Amino acid sequence: MRSSSDAGSRPGKVDSAKEDIPERHGSRSPGTLKVIGLGPGNSDYLTPSARHALKEADVIVGYKGYIELIDTDILQDKNVISTGMRGEIERCLKAIDAAMAGKKTVVVSSGDPGIYGMAGLVMELLHEKNLLHKVEVEIIPGIPALSAAASLLGAPLMHDFAVVSLSDLLTPWEVIKKRLITALEADFVIVIYNPRSRKRNWQLSEALKLVIEYRGGAVPVGIVRNAARTDQQVSVVRADQVDAESIDMLTILFVGNSKTRQRGEFMVTPRGYLDKYGHR
Template identity: 50%
Template sequence: MAKLTLVGLGPGSIDLVTPAARDAIESADVVAGYKAYVDLITSLIDKQEVIQSGMTREWERAAAAIDAAAEGKSVVLVCSGDSGMYAMAPLVLELLQQRNPELPAVELAIIPGITAANACASLVGAPLGHDSCTISLSDLLTPWEVITKRIEAAAMADFAITFYNPRSKKRKSHIETAQQILLQHRAPKTPVAVVNAAYRDDQGVMLSTLDSFTSLEFGMNAAVLVGNSNSYYFGDWIVTPRGYKNKYQLETGAVLSGQKRGHSLNTATAEQQGEAVKARQEQGEKAGELV
């Protein structure tokens, strides 16, 4: 049976392409992909036939890769990040579903890659340390009204958020609208990181806050990571706590009074402890004012 393998290349550095992805690319008869992504793996391409095209030509690339595989060739279709995250896997599956049953069957394999969210987060600490989501601000395939509903829902649920496709030459106001929605639910000084071209030659990392990050210069190659209500800066790192301090004494590792290791969090006890910590912080601030 003909075989098509979808390969996630990760953020762009050849060092972050997985061994499984390397093996698939090097052993393929055909390598297909967006030209900019194929250029990232030229060191892995020797005798393979190359099928490449430009931006907005996803359907053509997917169809060409399927057709090549149906001819009996071993085909790899490469994507940045992970092929299932805003990439080619959904389209390929949809095309295979619609394929004429009389045509040769194509076996599909998917090799995962490091997502942009994970890659960008690694450069700024642990901004995705608790529940998080990704939202693309591109409205080329999704109505803007749907996107704003998702931003509102994520803001209300206190997810840490990674925004993909945050800004382009034609679309500059969407990220500002997202900012205003988030400011209705999050403090102005919530940590924000803007990471451009993670792990590529033109990588750039900018740290900011929710109320001011939109003044930074960034475009489609960037991802914007916004912390949740508990996120904070530790030097140049962003930390989104997992919640261990609700159950354990971080200095000693001891289980807090009223809590049990391996059992659900006793929220009443946790709330009382949180209120006590807040009261001590307020007393300390007042003492500082008196001095």
């Protein structure tokens, strides 16, 4: 088991190599590779740890839409490498090259890099290139989209939940469908990422049909677009009243479990305290 005695001052640092396999240390590249989460993109939700990594960086790599979320004063005097959508592998390779060349390198993700973010691809590529122990890599978590969005809805995630991406770009629809059905059967609250894009326009309607079939049309669905950004939109509606056509890639949905209720403008999934301990 790895343990970290200095985690208090350097949270998130994976420092086991230091203790377990000291010889690795000498053979590592002088650069570092940090994969950080910006959270929703608003600086009020950027952790000190992520801000520090950005400030210290020589090279900042990311999708241009996310780079734009960073305060311009942080980006000054940095080598910023940004690419468009679908440039994920290219971006990660450039970041690895920079770290191997001795640069303090930061890869940015929106939300949490560990949830459908860049952490996985960075780790996979480091493994493929046999560099996992040559580069000092650190993942710095961010406020995930599911947390930012849930906070605006009230408390939809107070009980067990399942997180499903509807994107079938890398996952067959049959796998996604099976996950939705089993999550519905087991009464999980369901968080839906990547519900719909211009090209991927039928999956959400199929998912909502399943929701209504298994949970009924009245189950509350929370819809949050651009959580904690300037054009944030929040609503709670019945499943049979969701307007799928109005939903896009920047939206995240929450399907209530059998006990979730709409409470005023909010959506609340009870944990069970009040049933057990009274206050009725």
